[in-house]
Amino acid sequence: MTIHMFRDDAYVRDASAVVTGHTPEGGIVLDQSIFYPTGGGQPGDSGTLSWEGGALNIATAIKGDDESIILVPAEPRALPGVGTTVTQSLDWERRYAHMRVHTALHILSVALPFGVTGGSIGAGRGRLDFDMADAPEDRDELEAMLNAHVASDMRVSAEWITEAELDANPSMVKTLSVQPPRGAGEIRLVRIGEGDATIDLQPCGGTHVARTGEIGALRIGKIEKKGRMNRRVYLHLDG
Numbered sequence: 449m450t451i452h453m454f455r456d457d458a459y460v461r462d463a464s465a466v467v468t469g470h471t472p473e474g475g476i477v478l479d480q481s482i483f484y485p486t487g488g489g490q491p492g493d494s495g496t497l498s499w500e501g502g503a504l505n506i507a508t509a510i511k512g513d514d515e516s517i518i519l520v521p522a523e524p525r526a527l528p529g530v531g532t533t534v535t536q537s538l539d540w541e542r543r544y545a546h547m548r549v550h551t552a553l554h555i556l557s558v559a560l561p562f563g564v565t566g567g568s569i570g571a572g573r574g575r576l577d578f579d580m581a582d583a584p585e586d587r588d589e590l591e592a593m594l595n596a597h598v599a600s601d602m603r604v605s606a607e608w609i610t611e612a613e614l615d616a617n618p619s620m621v622k623t624l625s626v627q628p629p630r631g632a633g634e635i636r637l638v639r640i641g642e643g644d645a646t647i648d649l650q651p652c653g654g655t656h657v658a659r660t661g662e663i664g665a666l667r668i669g670k671i672e673k674k675g676r677m678n679r680r681v682y683l684h685l686d687g
Contacts, residue, residue, distance in 0.1 A: 451480035455606070455636065458547055458655040461540045467532045475510075475518035476527055479601055484535050486519045489567040489574075491652045492520075496537040500529045516674040542656070545571035548663045548685055551656040554640055555597045555663075556683055557622055558648050559590055561682060564623045565678060569654075573684040581681050583671045594666045594683075601661035602641045608634045614651065621649035622650050625670055 450468075453460055476497065483506065483621035486492035492508035497519065526564035528534050545563070553574045557564055564578035584590050614620060614635045625635055638656055640648040656664060669682030 449515045450478060450512075450606060452483045452515070452517070453480050454484050454655050455653070459658070462535060462537045464533055464535055467528050467530050467534060469516075469530060470527055471512070471518055472634065474524065474527065475512075475520050477516050477518055478534070478536070481509070481517040481519070482538060483517060483519055484543070485509040487513065488616055488652065490550055490569045490653050491518075493535065493543050493546075494522075495566065497528065497532040497534045497536060498531050501526060504524060505675060517582060519613045542571050544657075545685065546659045548656045549574040549683070550654045550679055551640075551660065552594070552598075552657070552663050552666055552683055552685070554593055554648050554650070554652070555660065555666075555682065557650075558597070558640075559593045560584065560681065564611045564681075573679055573682060575669075575682045577674060577680045578677055579677055581677055583673070584680055584681075587668050587671070591666065594668075597640075597647065598660050598663045599645075600665060601643070601659050602647065604656050604658055605639050605642075606656075607637050607639060620650050 453463060460482050463482045465480050467476060468479050469477040483493040492510055495506050495636050499503055499507060499521040504525045505518045505522035509521050510518050516653035522576060549569050553567060553576055556576055560578055561665045564576055565579050568575055611633060636653055637649055638652040639646055665686040667684045669684050670681040674680050
């Protein structure tokens with residue numbers, strides 16, 4: 449098992465860790481990781497590992513067994529041995545862009561209150577697929593609503609509930625094709641806003657900005673028809 453440091457603080461850019469294992473494919477497992485592994489439409493983080501006498505670039509991170517995170521080197525290099533203390537460093541500009549886009553997509557799911565059938569996050573744009581028959585009637589109104597939520601600079605926070613509590617509140621789950629991971633007994637929720645001013649509360653394991661004002665200006669991109677009841681909406685960071 450790897451401690452997922454990004455769940456508690458998505459802003460940690462550098463941290464030490466100890467190598468606990470290697471995979472047959474040449475991946476590296478650490479006791480704790482600031483690298484987010486590919487999942488939920490969000491790409492795995494990239495960056496570097498360094499240790500006394502060595503360093504290598506990390507191309508991405510993926511999920512392993514038993515909550516472990518596997519760091520995938522960008523090129524074949526000698527790996528730090530098991531028990532070695534290493535320093536992890538993120539490609540912060542890329543990660544932070546993912547955090548901004550991921551949080552923006554949560555806001556998009558508020559502005560378009562339909563079931564979500566898919567999604568993808570990039571460093572400059574993202575998209576959600578919605579279970580809806582028709583495209584939004586007024587793109588300008590939708591864009592203005594999104595940017596108003598950004599400008600209100602709401603707090604973004606995480607909390608945990610039990611699986612039983614989620615079962616008692618199934619409407620929290622907006623994604624129709626992917627269900628929150630189960631088995632650990634607890635589900636992580638991401639909240640946008642506070643108290644009665646909360647605009648969104650849903651299961652999510654990804655990384656997000658601390659306040660919506662960090663997202664910056666948003667622009668609606670293409671809206672594509674992907675089926676009789678499926679519309680794909682692209683959202684861009686506009687600066």
